[in-house]
Amino acid sequence: xxxxxxxxxxxxxxxxxxxxxxxxxxxxxxxxxxxxxxxxxxxxxxxxxxxxxxxxxxxxxxxxxxxxxxxxxxxxxxxxxxxxxxxxxxxxxxxxxxxxxxxxxxxxxxxxxxxxxxxxxxxxxxxxxxxxxxxxxxxxxxxxxxxxxxxxxxxxxxxxxxxxxxxxxxxxxxxxxxxxxxxxxxxxxxxxxxxxxxxxxxxxxxxxxxxxxxxxxxxxxxxxxxxxxxxxxxxxxxxxxxxxxxxxxxxxxxxxxxxxxxxxxxxxxxxxxxxxxxxxxxxxxxxxxxxxxxxxxxxxxxxxxxxxxxxxxxxxxxxxxxxxxxxxxxxxxxxxxxxxxxxxxxx
Amino acid sequence: xxxxxxxxxxxxxxxxxxxxxxxxxxxxxxxxxxxxxxxxxxxxxxxxxxxxxxxxxxxxxxxxxxxxxxxxxxxxxxxxxxxxxxxxxxxxxxxxxxxxx
Numbered sequence: 001x002x003x004x005x006x007x008x009x010x011x012x013x014x015x016x017x018x019x020x021x022x023x024x025x026x027x028x029x030x031x032x033x034x035x036x037x038x039x040x041x042x043x044x045x046x047x048x049x050x051x052x053x054x055x056x057x058x059x060x061x062x063x064x065x066x067x068x069x070x071x072x073x074x075x076x077x078x079x080x081x082x083x084x085x086x087x088x089x090x091x092x093x094x095x096x097x098x099x100x101x102x103x104x105x106x107x108x109x110x111x112x113x114x115x116x117x118x119x120x121x122x123x124x125x126x127x128x129x130x131x132x133x134x135x136x137x138x139x140x141x142x143x144x145x146x147x148x149x150x151x152x153x154x155x156x157x158x159x160x161x162x163x164x165x166x167x168x169x170x171x172x173x174x175x176x177x178x179x180x181x182x183x184x185x186x187x188x189x190x191x192x193x194x195x196x197x198x199x200x201x202x203x204x205x206x207x208x209x210x211x212x213x214x215x216x217x218x219x220x221x222x223x224x225x226x227x228x229x230x231x232x233x234x235x236x237x238x239x240x241x242x243x244x245x246x247x248x249x250x251x252x253x254x255x256x257x258x259x260x261x262x263x264x265x266x267x268x269x270x271x272x273x274x275x276x277x278x279x280x281x282x283x284x285x286x287x288x289x290x291x292x293x294x295x296x297x298x299x300x301x302x303x304x305x306x307x308x309x310x311x312x313x314x315x316x317x318x319x320x321x322x323x324x325x326x327x328x329x330x331x332x333x334x335x336x337x338x339x340x341x342x343x344x345x346x347x
Numbered sequence: 348x349x350x351x352x353x354x355x356x357x358x359x360x361x362x363x364x365x366x367x368x369x370x371x372x373x374x375x376x377x378x379x380x381x382x383x384x385x386x387x388x389x390x391x392x393x394x395x396x397x398x399x400x401x402x403x404x405x406x407x408x409x410x411x412x413x414x415x416x417x418x419x420x421x422x423x424x425x426x427x428x429x430x431x432x433x434x435x436x437x438x439x440x441x442x443x444x445x446x447x448x
Contacts, residue, residue: 003425016422024425061446062360222360222415222444223422234361236446249445253412 008033015227019217019260027227034224038070038212042078047210048166050079055159055167055207058084058113060101060233063170066221067213069230071168072109085158085167087151088117090126094238101233116158118150125150125308131239134313144243145317146304153292153301159207167209174218174252176211177266181248190281190295192270206293217263351378355438356392362414362443367398376433385416386429388439404441413445 003013006026014024018033025033042048056071058064071082086102088095099115106113119126131143159167183192194200202208213221225232240246255262286292287299298306300316307315356372363370376383376391386408393401404411409429416423417440418431433439 003421013421014425015420017424027420062444218444219415222442226359226417226442227420234359234443234446235364236361240446249413257412 016220016223019219020264030220031224031227034216034220035070035073037215039074039077041215042074042210042212045210047212048078048080048168052078052080052166053162053164054080054082055085055155055162055164056082057155057167057169058086058102058105059170060086060098060105061170062225062232062234063172063175063213063218063221065105065170065230065232066225067168067170068105068109068111069228071212072111082111083162083164084111084113085155085162085164086113086115087154087158088115088119089147089151089154090118090128091238092128094235097235098233101231104231112162114158114162116154116161118154121154121157122150122305123309125305127239130308130313133308133311142242142244142314142317143239144245146308146313147239149300149304156207164207167207169209169211170213170221171211172213172216172218172221173263173267174249176214177252177263178245178248180266180270181251182245183270185248189275189279192273193275193280205291214267215264349376349379349381349383352376352383352433352435352437354388354433354436356388356396357438357440358443359440360415360443361446362404362441365399365404366396372396383433384429385418385423385431385433385439388433389429410441411445413443415442415444416440417442 003015004024006012006014006029007023008025008029012026012028015027016030017024018030048054054071056064056068058068068082068084071078071080075082084102084106086099088099102113102115105111117126127143127147130146134143134146155167155169180192182188200206200209216224224230252263252266259265281295284293284295287294287302288297289302290299292299292301294300294302296303298316303316307313307317353373353375356374358366358370358372366372374396376388381387389405389408389410393405397404402411404414406412410416416428418426419438420440423431
């Protein structure tokens with residue numbers, strides 16, 4: 001039983017059926033459609049104007065590899081220049097191998113690459129150190145909670161160093177749908193409301209960031225990489241099995257098997273949500289320590305680092321953030337800093 | 348009644364880690380009563396190739412959700428999924444999507 005003919009060119013045999021439309025396309029027509037959709041996402045949303053210097057968050061993984069490849073193809077047409085920025089979280093045995101993949105890509109694509117390391121930015125706190133610091137509490141370590149916040153900060157810093165005007169990341173539709181589920185499951189109304197749309201315009205001095213692949217399903221990203229023979233790093237982070245996102249991902253995969261459009265439908269549902277008045281977060285101000293956008297006295301990154309440096313890593317996790325010096329005078333800090341025992345950075 | 352078949356079974360996207368890191372396997376499937384379809388191929392793979400943690404590759408009589416199956420570079424969805432009848436010299440590729448990007 002051979003595959004049906006391509007619905008677009010009617011010549012070649014189809015290689016896949018697109019999840020959203022059910023249309024059967026051959027590899028050539030699919031790759032062209034995929035690239036055209038990314039172009040449309042960027043142009044229609046005015047995400048990357050001509051002259052933009054774009055910092056591409058590059059991890060060596062499938063999404064950022066496809067993102068960098070497609071943007072590089074589209075760069076002349078968009079009139080933008082690209083700069084790869086890779087974040088070294090300090091995860092032994094994992095990140096080194098992934099960075100090697102990024103360096104190969106940078107060389108093959110002839111794109112400049114800048115690497116920023118947690119150790120340098122956050123006073124010696126590598127993810128391995130965070131994991132050790134948060135171990136043994138009897139509950140899940142939640143080191144991924146730290147990483148999500150710190151990596152965004154590190155990417156921002158890397159982008160500034162290369163003089164970027166915009167930041168792009170490779171989040172795909174599945175990532176967005178998982179995030180919607182996670183925010184529901186955690187009762188995080190603020191994030192649910194903010195999470196939609198094509199990216200953030202860059203408030204509070206942050207660079208504008210967007211996700212050109214966010215309408216592409218993960219399956220299509222992987223197939224595009226396969227048909228284009230792109231080389232990417234495909235191992236799982238050593239801490240990933242502990243991440244809460246894994247539960248959301250498992251649920252999403254089951255839902256997708258029953259109803260392929262569920263992934264994109266979830267994202268669209270969240271975009272159309274309006275919050276009840278009581279749930280709306282207060283307008284954000286600036287972090288008292290580093291000046292970044294923050295809804296409380298300390299931004300999330302500074303709050304997390306404060307907890308780590310005081311030897312009380314769970315201080316800034318979960319609701320309430322009790323114990324942080326956000327209302328009255330600061331408490332006496334515990335003598336348990338990062339491995340290098342440097343003073344708390346002013347970052 | 349199925350004749351013996353020679354097929355190439357490939358693993359990618361991290362799935363190869365369950366198979367001793369070996370990506371390409373040239374496989375000869377023996378003649379048998381049952382037809383050689385993907386369903387029976389999976390049983391054979393589990394028995395003969397899979398080195399560890401079968402639950403990361405197989406769920407029930409199919410692959411774990413998140414593992415893509417390409418038959419001769421086409422999505423198995425177009426070819427009948429588990430019911431596709433294998434032919435001599437077919438190439439079956441299993442790509443895992445279950446990792447960060």
